[in-house]
Amino acid sequence: MTLLTVLVMMVTLDDARKVLEEGARSKEGDQRRETAVALSLTSAKDRSISLLEEMLKDKDYLVRVAAVETLGELNDVSRIGLLKERLNDEVPEVAFAAAKAL
Numbered sequence: 004m005t006l007l008t009v010l011v012m013m014v015t016l017d018d019a020r021k022v023l024e025e026g027a028r029s030k031e032g033d034q035r036r037e038t039a040v041a042l043s044l045t046s047a048k049d050r051s052i053s054l055l056e057e058m059l060k061d062k063d064y065l066v067r068v069a070a071v072e073t074l075g076e077l078n079d080v081s082r083i084g085l086l087k088e089r090l091n092d093e094v095p096e097v098a099f100a101a102a103k104a105l
Contacts, residue, residue, distance in 0.1 A: 005037060020051045027054040032063035039069035047079035059085055064094040071097060075104025 026038030039058050045051055058070035071089050074082055089101035 023051050023054060027058060032061075032066055035061060035063065035066045036069045039066060039073050043073040043076045047077040047082075052077065052079070056082075056085060059089060064092075064097055067092065067094070067097045068100045071100040071104050075100075 023038055023042065026034050026041070029035050029038070035058065039055060042052060042055055055070045055074055058066050059074075061067050061070070067089065071086060074086055083105065086101050086104050090098050090105075092098045092101065
């Protein structure tokens with residue numbers, strides 16, 4: 004069962020946020036990446052979006068790419084600075100995703 008499937012089954016918003024928080028802090032990179040993707044289904048104004056800020060600094064570059072792509076999809080002008088910072092990421096895929104998102 005994927006994280007996204009679990010989210011769909013959640014009853015309350017608080018429960019869903021708790022699952023997202025747990026996913027963002029998982030030891031498994033794939034689960035953190037799935038969480039970043041799942042966050043694209045929320046509003047840019049939802050407080051759970053702040054999890055993406057942490058994910059932009061993740062040790063797994065695929066998680067950083069997913070977080071950048073999600074921020075780009077949300078079109079939140081207040082977080083453009085975060086995307087610009089990723090233009091200097093040591094991994095070219097992250098920097099390219101940031102350039103594309105901007």
